[in-house]
Amino acid sequence: MSMNEFKPKIVAFCCNWCSYAGADLAGTNRLNYPADVKIIRVPCSCRVNPLFILRAFQRGADGVILCGCHPGDCHYTTGNYYARRRMTLLFSMLDYLGIEKERTRVEWVSAAEGAKFATVMNDFVKTVTELGENKRLEDLRCKK
Amino acid sequence: MTFSYYPGCTLKTKAKELDGYARRSAEALGITLDELADWQCCGGVYTTAKDEIATKLSSVRALMSAKKEGNALVTLCSACHNVIKQTKHELDTNDDMNLRASNYMGCNAREAADTEVIHYLEMLRDVVGFDKIKEKVVNPLTGRKIAAYYGCLLLRPGKTMQFDNPENPKIIEDFIRAIGATPVIYPMRNECCGGYITVKDAEAAKKNSTAVHESAAGFGADCIITACPLCRYNLIKAESPIPVIYFTELLAEALGVK
């Protein structure tokens, strides 16, 4: 598979209150970003268990991005603060194990930041596409 | 405290007094101005075009030399200050400019942007401190009503120059107070004198300069001070009824080193 044809699988976890709404706004404003991004709606960034991210990689995702409300603006007051710690430590561990750190990202996107959502996704897809396929965590048996 | 010093061409010829008073005053204030060994003309004006490169190299070299000396770079002439500061800003923000300057000069041009560039007035304000100057004044200019003329080059573009509030500056007024005189605030102090246009259209330049000195005189100033040889030239050529002198002259006078 040449680099040009490579279409990464990107899982985006978006909190219901800010980032999912930001993604909707990107849509309402017709701001393009690659179809490789598939969004999973969660109530809050703090709902995202590191297990989900590992699971995605195990199942062949090439990049996982978590979007939540800006720190201080969490609908549940403090959720994204916990998410921030969990993800910082998880990403650091993945990096320590030699998993490319560019495959994981956290972005804070508010409900008003449709443009930011599109920019972030374009950038993330570009980064992951340049990295190529995730070979280090994928469980090959999961591949059809 | 030692600074690298960039005098510029005009200060070596027609504006020797601007330079001379500045050096003497600096000495009196305990500042060492170490003239860059191999400075070249800044070019007088900064070309904003993105594809201009050669005209900016002399500023890059000046910045680079100061970096090698390990000093901040002090400028005095408004034009030189403007050109060098804008060049530094572009090195800081424009990758393309950086790349091309680096290619020309055979080194990493971005390093030149590490050099801090401050105008002599900023040095007085931020390094020496106007309070300190006040203490050192032996010959306070009490009763003198002085109009500060900023012109364009020190203030604009405001985001790049970061010199003072471009619409309502106060650094020279504070300086005037520090040397015991009374500043005169007038609206034309940050409007253009006509600049280089005087070469091709002396009348147009005169119109601008006249508006400036009329405004200053109208508000009761007995003297205009500036940091720019071209501003001074234009104002005098436009028959300013009040004297137009360099701010360093007043500084030297107040410090008793004139």
Next chain:
Amino acid sequence: MQEMMKKRAKELLASGEVTRVIGWKKNEFDYDITPAVFTSAEEIDRDFIYDDFCGVNLSKFTFQHQKNDTKTLVFLKPCDSYSMTQLITEHRVDRNALYIIGVPSYGKIDVEKIKADGVTGILSITSEGGDVHVHTLYGDKTYAKYEVTSERCLNCKSKMHPTYDELIGFEGEVMETERFDEVAKLEAMTPEERFEFWRGELSRCIRCNACRNACPACTCETCIFDNNDSGVAQKAAADSFEENMFHIIRAFHVAGRCTDCGECSRVCPQHIPLHLLNRKFISDINKFYGDYQAGAEIGQRAPLVNFTKEDVEPDIVAKGGKA
């Protein structure tokens, strides 16, 4: 030391203050020590032992054998005491049902180090002063103690007992250690080198679960790896799960709660340096959120259930750990 401990144990049993004693006892070999419950002076006289081979962390054993209706005496080394304190914080053991005696530890011997030196047919090992004598079928050999002391003891983090009812011997203090040096070494490698390193280590995992069973932080009623509903259940080594997932998940599970007792690496039959995963988390937590030692105090708030508004952003990882 051992005799003082036996004496106190028997006294406490005799007085009725406690009805059971948890300590160490010898197995087949001198160096093969297991935890045990003693209920009589006779048992204590016969089997109780405390020597340079008693590396087993008794806190996990205590957790497994706790009885809330009676009081149990437990001897804890500093390492064990941290683990126990963490268990108390997490309400996993009842402090009131325990009588804790803190005992000092001057470094435990790692038999694997002797075996790794090519020594076989070991009959017995004795430790005297600074020397360790090994008697084998093929003759005797003597080591300086530090040569065969376990890595975790050489890098001892603390000789203090955060929780105890009484101490035998003097109270130690928190030590300056170089325990993060190995972590830093790995961090300095390229991602490719790190990946190769860990792939080499983790691919040896046979999924015997020894690490989990020994770990004093692994006390879940049902382990998620055994819970079919957890989504990550996997009971045996069948694919790349162990090298990819199992150890990351386990390390994350105990992150902020692991006291760095080193039992995981001690018990691993494949000699995988599992403690380097836990220490990475500890080192990150210290770096990002300020120094934190799990089990240092009852009631501490673990870093992963805590936050400050000024916490670093996750992209600190992309920036190479520099804020």
Next chain:
Amino acid sequence: MNNNLKEEIIRTSGVNVLKCMRCGKCSGTCPSYGEMEYHPHQFVYMVEKGEIDKLMDSPSIYKCLSCFACVERCPRGVEPAKIVEAVRLAATRRQGGNHLTAEEIPCIVDDDTPGQLLVSAFRKYKK
């Protein structure tokens, strides 16, 4: 409409003319307004329309003082002075496009003329 030239001007100036909301503050502030055939706001609009040739042929390009008042005061960050500069450069770079020659200098210079003036004028008017 000259698209090549328009693109060149937009590229060399680095200005996004589409940000202009046509308030005219640049022209309301320009000290050279009276000398100009095309005024700062027209420069911006005419570049948007691609009417570059008209601008290049107009003496207006030599009237701008580069005083940056328009740049400073523009509420939309458009930077009209940079447009004027780019158009003037395009004109002076053309064959015979110099607006000032060395021969003219002796009639201009007097005893007090600062060197700065001549250097600046050459930078602005001559390639």
Next chain:
Amino acid sequence: MQKIGVFVCHCGTNIAGTVDVKAVAEALGKEPGVVFSAEYPYMCSEAGQNLIKNAIKDYGLTGIVVCSCSPRMHEATFRKTAAAAGLNSYMVEIANIREQCSWIHKDIKVATEKAIVLGRTAIAKVALNTPLTASSSPVVKRALVIGGGIAGIQTALDIADAGYEVDIVEKEPTIGGKMAQIDKTFPTLDCAACILTPKMVDCAQNEKIHIYSYSEVESVKGFVGNFTVSIKKKARYVDETKCTGCGLCTEKCPMKKTPNLFNLGLDNRSAIYIPFAQAIPKVATIDADYCNMLKNGKCGVCSKVCAAGAIDYKQKDQIIEEKYGAIVVATGFNPIKLDGYDEFAYNESPDVVTSLELERLMNAAGPNGGTLLRPSDKTHPKTIVFVQCVGSRDTTDCGKPYCSKICCMYTAKHAMLIRDKYPDTEVYVFYIDVRTPGKNFDEFYRRAVEEYGVHYIKGMVGKVMPQPDGKLLVRAADLIMNEQVMINADMVVLAAAIEPDKTARPLATMLTASMDTNDFFTEAHPKLRPVESPTAGIFLSGVCQGPKDIPETVAQASAAAAKVIGLLAKDKLLSNPCVAHSDENLCNGCSSCERVCPYGAISYVDKEFRMPDRTTKIRRVASVNAAVCQGCGACTVACPSGAMDLSGFSNKQIMAEVDAICR
């Protein structure tokens, strides 16, 4: 056995334009568990909903997936549809193939493929959904209105009218807000005070309304139907219950050089003051920054002259805690600071004023008793220049990118009033656009031009230059004449942009209500739910949501009141059933979940468990209060054993979604 139905919406061409809906329906029909798959032009229409209802009944569907617009748009609609057909409303999942697919992709093949993936992800999730039933919680029948301007006043009056208790918290000593400072109102030119003050009095006299003046919200806890709010009553050093508002203290107070903030500092007042004659409550307040008694313990004049004995120098801030079912934000606006616009000489010349300052200068209760005089020399101005859009539509650091909306109209009003009262005064208005969408608005503006002879000039002012003779030389562009104009003016009036009050941002954080980048509160839906915040139980009234004029503000205030009344009329609220729950068999009792719960919804109980060996064991286990839990899920990740899970977003469901995406 799962029987899942899939319904693909065309949304006219919104979806069908870039997604091959037939192909999507066909592909999803083949997914495991799917027994019915259909597409339809408008699934949200009655016919579309009937299609769903019939399929549920005919095929005995156990779950449905609607591939349509964002769940934020129509999830509620389709849940009701399902419920109407006898299917639990939480057996519905939405695949967002509009906002997150058809609208962002142009290539039909790409968009169709993605829509199929999104569809199968929703199918994977719905297969693991469980029927949920909402629990209910009681509603506190009392509303809080934050801000006592015209927006807050109108909202409070309407709520009180419906028979509910309502409290107003106002940070100033009096309610009334900006409208109280305004002289006349457009487009009718009736006097602002004449129409506002009766409403203020109504508030004071209404038994159902309680006004906390000179007070601020300190903290907000709880959730819709049951908020607990701490209100700080700032010390005003006057006992409100005793003060009769006679004003003797303000006359006798020796500290007469206190800037009069009600008149925007254009004149002075005493340190003890009543902001204006019609203030509500009409109670004096001591300005602690200027009162000699409070500063140095010397004076005490007001205390001596007060016959009611109301002065209390020892008064302290007081915290009051109150429960509310709903909260209305009506925090209003302020003109921006003009420090970034020194080209207009606002800081340099007293004769350059903002429009709000002009209101005070023209007001009968203002510093000049209603005669328009130049602030510098109190002379009658003969030439006045108005500058529009100062800081509005401005993308630089000191400006606001939005249109402030009200300036065009109030400037026309000012121009007209000046020309009416002083026909010898020339009035120039420099504008970029004149924006007059509103009933009788354009006619009003045209009257200013045609009947009153106001000079409207298209162009912006570049610089205002104070002259030695006291005049203001205005240099500006006249874009229609294509010339630069110079006007020698006596006064310059700047239409400063308006911005949300600075208290709004911290308040939004307390309320967990979202804001846009300009600090305006975001509405739950820009068209369909314009007066509600996305946070349940929080409503928006007035300029805190976006620039608007008085009629619009009043309309929105009443709309917000209607929403509040609708909420308070309910005895019980059905709460979100997507909340956390703990599996006792797995729970370790470690307290991790309790520590991360922002609502204190988790408590612990000792529970007896039967062990396999027939003994029993008492273990400490977590228990979630479903009425308090808001369903964020923080606990589910903190839980080491996996005992804690979240209904509607369970671990298994999310992992199934991950798997479906990565398949």
